[in-house]
Amino acid sequence: MTIHKVGIVGAGLMGSGIAQTCAQSGYETIVYEMNQELLDKGLSRIYGAWDMMASKGKLTQEQLKGHRARLQGTLHIEDFSDCDLVIEAVVENMEAKLRLFTALDSIIKADGLILSNTSSLSVTQMGAITKRPQQVCGLHFFNPVPVMRLVEIVQTIATTEQTIETVRQFATSLGKTPVLAKDTAGFIVNFLLIPYLLAAIRMVEHGLASRDDIDTAMKLGCGYPMGPLTLLDYIGLDTTLWAAEAIYDEYKEALYAPPALLKRMVASGLLGKKSGRGFYDY
Numbered sequence: 001m002t003i004h005k006v007g008i009v010g011a012g013l014m015g016s017g018i019a020q021t022c023a024q025s026g027y028e029t030i031v032y033e034m035n036q037e038l039l040d041k042g043l044s045r046i047y048g049a050w051d052m053m054a055s056k057g058k059l060t061q062e063q064l065k066g067h068r069a070r071l072q073g074t075l076h077i078e079d080f081s082d083c084d085l086v087i088e089a090v091v092e093n094m095e096a097k098l099r100l101f102t103a104l105d106s107i108i109k110a111d112g113l114i115l116s117n118t119s120s121l122s123v124t125q126m127g128a129i130t131k132r133p134q135q136v137c138g139l140h141f142f143n144p145v146p147v148m149r150l151v152e153i154v155q156t157i158a159t160t161e162q163t164i165e166t167v168r169q170f171a172t173s174l175g176k177t178p179v180l181a182k183d184t185a186g187f188i189v190n191f192l193l194i195p196y197l198l199a200a201i202r203m204v205e206h207g208l209a210s211r212d213d214i215d216t217a218m219k220l221g222c223g224y225p226m227g228p229l230t231l232l233d234y235i236g237l238d239t240t241l242w243a244a245e246a247i248y249d250e251y252k253e254a255l256y257a258p259p260a261l262l263k264r265m266v267a268s269g270l271l272g273k274k275s276g277r278g279f280y281d282y
Helices: 013-024 036-055 061-070 094-107 123-128 161-173 189-205 211-222 228-235 237-251 260-267
Strands: 005-009 028-032 071-074 085-088 113-116 136-141 150-155 177-182
Touching: 005 013, 013 028, 013 036, 013 061, 013 071, 013 136, 028 036, 036 061, 036 071, 061 071, 085 094, 085 161, 094 113, 094 123, 113 123, 113 161, 123 136, 136 161, 150 161, 161 177, 189 211, 189 228, 189 237, 189 260, 211 228, 228 237, 237 260
Parallel strands: 005 028, 005 085, 028 071, 085 113, 113 136, 150 177
Antiparallel strands: 136 150
16 A cells, blocks of 8 residues: 555654655655644644754755645544554553543544554453554654654454554654554554653652762663653653553553652643653753
8 A cells, every 4th residue: 555645643752743744755745633723733733843944954955845735633533534654652551542532533544554652551352442443553753753763563363464563664764763563552662662751750859869969870871862750751650650551450560550749740731841840940
């Protein structure tokens, strides 16, 4: 299957990043949001990124014009009817995703693919409520999407090899390096990353080391670009909590059990960089 037109559900940080990447990779791209304010915010983020690239000489005016022409915003999900591939990037909540997949299944053409950007939830469950589970898989991008080269392709027991190969070629065309993971909680990256992040939170929680010393130790001792507590703020503490809960629900291993401090911070709205405060102030 050849991909020409791509739909993105959600114009938040991840959705707008995916839409930007698709449009600047040559795909006709349409991004949906539930209200004009959210849509305008997402499109402004994309236009701002392109304007900055142009100001630095990384885009010509002709390229900038082409990118803008390929990108369209909409408040009507029915506009996805002629998309070859749709990627959902909505809140990490299974009920919300199931409602969305049901709607998309009734709108998108019969041979269209439906992909989820979920970082931890069951793609199998999403595909199972559609009439095309063989055309459903995960395509997990990393933040910031235009910069991070990795994507995880998540294959369910129903996903066909044809779908996987189409998505693999699509991901490569975006300049990404795809890796294939089975549909198990956490996939590859979060399965390995979440215990590390939760351990750092427990160290703070139990007073074993200071925030700054933990981050400095991991940067200088392991060569990581940022420490775990900075990374938590960047990912979002709410996103980390959702991922940890999803993996813990599947494996019931203590390493994935969310610490009380993480739960309290999320309940208090201390979500990290996106809320202005997490382990650090922004």
